Amino acid sequence: MLSFQTSIPTEYAVARVGIRVYCTVCKDPKLPRGRSEPMLSGPYCRSYDEYDIGKPGCPGYEQDPKVGCLWPGESQRDYGYCTCVVGTKELTFTDDDRLSVNLYDGDFGSVGDRVLKNRIVTTRKPHRCNWCNESHDIAIGSRARVEAGVFDGQFMTSYVCVGGINTYLEEHA
């Protein structure tokens, strides 16, 4: 009897990234909390005149819309210890995004290689995830990407857990 490990697939892995937040008082973008102002950009709206450079503190900084600690486009994963909801947006991925990840970059490439099927399915039988570094099973009823084709003259089918692809997309967002 196969046993199914459930710790790996994080099916609904979600990343948040910073967005630019404009101050309604001074109209400048708000400096993310706890971050220092880059020398060559700005001016930024800031809470107080920390370094005596640029502009003085703005009363609008603490008003809505609030800013978090991430730079625009920076992910919580990149920064490491951010749990802000303000000043961020959720990064979501579609199945088209998941299907367009090149899973086996460089591993294949013989003349005659052909992808015959590339789809996201809900599994009805147990499969081994063919991609994650840590080897694991994909439980029945999970979403997985299935790719079938001819590689090196052999017909092959591989299953990859959606959680693993989500993590990849987050890391490369």
Ligand SMILES: [Zn+2]
């Ligand atoms: Zn301001």
Ligand SMILES: [Zn+2]
């Ligand atoms: Zn934060």
Ligand SMILES: [Zn+2]
């Ligand atoms: Zn996996």
